[in-house]
Amino acid sequence: MTQSKEVKPVWVTGAGGFIGLHLARFLAQKGCHVIGFGRKQAPGFALATGGVFFPGGIAVETMDAALAAHGRPSAVYHLAGGATVGQSIAEPLKDFEQSVVSAARVLDFLRRHAPDAPVVLASSAAVYGGGHAGSIRVDAALDPYSPYGYHKRMVEELGRSYCAAYGQPVSVARLFSVYGEGLRKQLLWDLCGRLAAGETDIVLGGTGAEMRDWHHVSDIVRLIHRILPEGEPRFAVYNGGAGAPASVSTISSMVLEAWGGNHRLSFTGESRRGDPVNLISDPSGVPEGHQLQVPLGRGLAGYVDWYRAEILAEPVGHLRRSAP
Amino acid sequence: MTQSKEVKPVWVTGAGGFIGLHLARFLAQKGCHVIGFGRKQAPGFALATGGVFFPGGIAVETMDAALAAHGRPSAVYHLAGGATVGQSIAEPLKDFEQSVVSAARVLDFLRRHAPDAPVVLASSAAVYGGGHAGSIRVDAALDPYSPYGYHKRMVEELGRSYCAAYGQPVSVARLFSVYGEGLRKQLLWDLCGRLAAGETDIVLGGTGAEMRDWHHVSDIVRLIHRILPEGEPRFAVYNGGAGAPASVSTISSMVLEAWGGNHRLSFTGESRRGDPVNLISDPSGVPEGHQLQVPLGRGLAGYVDWYRAEILAEPVGHLRRSAP
Numbered sequence: 102m103t104q105s106k107e108v109k110p111v112w113v114t115g116a117g118g119f120i121g122l123h124l125a126r127f128l129a130q131k132g133c134h135v136i137g138f139g140r141k142q143a144p145g146f147a148l149a150t151g152g153v154f155f156p157g158g159i160a161v162e163t164m165d166a167a168l169a170a171h172g173r174p175s176a177v178y179h180l181a182g183g184a185t186v187g188q189s190i191a192e193p194l195k196d197f198e199q200s201v202v203s204a205a206r207v208l209d210f211l212r213r214h215a216p217d218a219p220v221v222l223a224s225s226a227a228v229y230g231g232g233h234a235g236s237i238r239v240d241a242a243l244d245p246y247s248p249y250g251y252h253k254r255m256v257e258e259l260g261r262s263y264c265a266a267y268g269q270p271v272s273v274a275r276l277f278s279v280y281g282e283g284l285r286k287q288l289l290w291d292l293c294g295r296l297a298a299g300e301t302d303i304v305l306g307g308t309g310a311e312m313r314d315w316h317h318v319s320d321i322v323r324l325i326h327r328i329l330p331e332g333e334p335r336f337a338v339y340n341g342g343a344g345a346p347a348s349v350s351t352i353s354s355m356v357l358e359a360w361g362g363n364h365r366l367s368f369t370g371e372s373r374r375g376d377p378v379n380l381i382s383d384p385s386g387v388p389e390g391h392q393l394q395v396p397l398g399r400g401l402a403g404y405v406d407w408y409r410a411e412i413l414a415e416p417v418g419h420l421r422r423s424a425p
Numbered sequence: 426m427t428q429s430k431e432v433k434p435v436w437v438t439g440a441g442g443f444i445g446l447h448l449a450r451f452l453a454q455k456g457c458h459v460i461g462f463g464r465k466q467a468p469g470f471a472l473a474t475g476g477v478f479f480p481g482g483i484a485v486e487t488m489d490a491a492l493a494a495h496g497r498p499s500a501v502y503h504l505a506g507g508a509t510v511g512q513s514i515a516e517p518l519k520d521f522e523q524s525v526v527s528a529a530r531v532l533d534f535l536r537r538h539a540p541d542a543p544v545v546l547a548s549s550a551a552v553y554g555g556g557h558a559g560s561i562r563v564d565a566a567l568d569p570y571s572p573y574g575y576h577k578r579m580v581e582e583l584g585r586s587y588c589a590a591y592g593q594p595v596s597v598a599r600l601f602s603v604y605g606e607g608l609r610k611q612l613l614w615d616l617c618g619r620l621a622a623g624e625t626d627i628v629l630g631g632t633g634a635e636m637r638d639w640h641h642v643s644d645i646v647r648l649i650h651r652i653l654p655e656g657e658p659r660f661a662v663y664n665g666g667a668g669a670p671a672s673v674s675t676i677s678s679m680v681l682e683a684w685g686g687n688h689r690l691s692f693t694g695e696s697r698r699g700d701p702v703n704l705i706s707d708p709s710g711v712p713e714g715h716q717l718q719v720p721l722g723r724g725l726a727g728y729v730d731w732y733r734a735e736i737l738a739e740p741v742g743h744l745r746r747s748a749p
Contacts, residue, residue, distance in 0.1 A: 190590060193533060193536070193586070193587070193590065194529060194530070194533035197529045197533075197583075201525070201529075201579075202526065205518060205521045205525075206518070209517060209518035209521075212517070245586070246589075247590065248586050248587075248590055251582050251583070251585070251586035251589075252586075254582060255525075255579045255582055255583075258575055258578060258579055258582075259521075259575070259579075261575065262517070262569070262572050262575035262576075263517070263572075265570075265575075266514060266517065266571065266572055
């Protein structure tokens with residue numbers, strides 16, 4: 102450990118996950134001593150960040166251990182939570198525990214040990230629900246469309262509660278469609294998997310006209326870092342959106358083009374349960390000064406390159422990807 | 426066990442508590458086979474209800490045991506939760522676990538074993554917060570004023586989520602100021618304790634002008650029973666209020682009068698943190714047809730009688746009451 106004593110630790114929960122690992126790397130590059138938390142051991146974490154990872158979930162014991170070994174956190178990014186809407190419908194109590202209970206434990210730990218430490222909570226556009234025709238302002242009515250969305254809303258409420266009662270500075274980032282290297286679920290992942298398997302006739306659910314607000318993970322990581330509260334007891338909510346709005350059909354075509362070859366793309370026209378038609382952020386909800394650095398075309402091409410280099414190169418990578 | 430096999434079990438969580446025990450007794454009188462759940466053993470439960478009590482908190486294990494022994498519940502009244510606003514400020518994670526986690530466990534157990542069973546969730550007027558000048562409609566903006574209020578709001582959201590995703594029929598009762606025999610906390614309890622200790626100069630916090638909406642526990646129990654959903658997948662919210670609005674000063678004077686003797690009543694003028702000025706339900710939020718049967722004067726006199734008979738008669742009762 103050559104870590105300087107002056108460098109205060111920064112905590113990232115869910116640090117073994119897609120966005121968490123990108124954020125941890127970003128913070129490490131900025132000179133932070135990153136302490137990661139997650140359910141499972143994250144093999145790439147130490148190498149990518151020079152920091153320390155605590156597996157075992159977001160438990161008081163692991164946070165106690167991190168406190169004893171590295172001192173109080175100077176900032177906390179709470180990204181741990183349930184993985185997908187579908188999984189939250191199949192196992193709502195598990196999603197509740199991963200999202201809501203973990204947030205309660207983190208916030209209560211901070212109340213007792215670091216009541217001034219600024220916190221960012223990762224929420225989701227799923228809190229808005231599917232009833233929004235146009236772009237969504239950050240003060241729009243909340244009407245979640247799945248247990249996943251309800252639980253994220255409850256995470257936000259916990260942040261509001263701890264700020265109101267104890268002065269913890271809390272910012273919330275409602276993430277829209279985040280994509281990029283390392284994402285192993287959702288549309289892009291499924292598409293690449295089918296292309297890798299040699300499918301030429303790609304049929305997707307929905308109509309293809311569903312609009313999403315795409316944000317490359319390297320841009321979202323900068324957004325999350327930017328909204329870290331300054332230290333006053335203040336609760337603020339931001340949209341992690343207003344990126345590059347595009348339909349599912351457009352995105353899919355772009356992926357197919359980046360992959361190369363001849364494919365036919367079509368849609369069943371049947372929507373998945375709980376899948377909203379449009380999820381696009383109004384620009385007003387985005388933190389001031391935040392701008393995309395990775396345009397959609399470049400980001401998608403990068404994803405396809407990553408998939409080919411990392412996943413197809415893995416031993417039985419394109420078989421393993423279809424595991425549940 | 427002479428319990429008829431046709432009588433389906435009705436579950437009451439928090440059945441060892443003030444309202445829970447009254448509700449369990451009421452349901453037993455209606456012929457229900459009442460299964461109670463609570464943290465600690467509830468000595469009076471079996472005698473009062475003829476039912477069965479499961480201590481050990483709202484855990485999957487205790488619900489599994491109840492299911493195995495008595496079958497699926499035909500209705501569930503979830504009253505378990507944190508005790509007071511003050512305790513929720515002192516120990517927010519404990520209040521979260523008692524209120525929110527217990528509700529998640531109950532709802533998820535029902536999703537898996539009794540998805541048609543109608544549910545009543547006990548919430549609180551604390552979800553409205555302190556910013557309401559007049560009486561509060563059930564569709565008023567929510568702005569909780571303590572972790573207790575935030576957690577009750579999260580309990581409501583869980584009910585809404587399970588109804589939306591799985592069709593569980595759920596009603597919410599936002600309780601205002603419930604009082605009556607068995608209540609061992611809050612204003613009436615504190616007042617009687619000080620009167621029993623021989624205080625003649627009673628000084629209370631606040632201004633005395635704070636308005637509350639008083640509901641005798643026997644009336645609230647009827648209200649809770651009345652709003653049990655019919656079995657369709659419907660989520661509804663009711664105010665457990667619109668009882669007898671009266672100021673803290675008025676109520677206190679009535680208790681002093683019922684107690685008898687000469688006392689001086691005054692107020693410090695300083696409000697307790699998080700104590701709203703007015704919490705009165707608009708009549709529109711109250712379930713149709715519900716009316717008070719116990720007027721305030723009779724209810725308060727009954728409380729004083731109960732206190733004298735039960736608490737002062739207990740061995741060292743008036744000493745024990747001051748234990749934390």
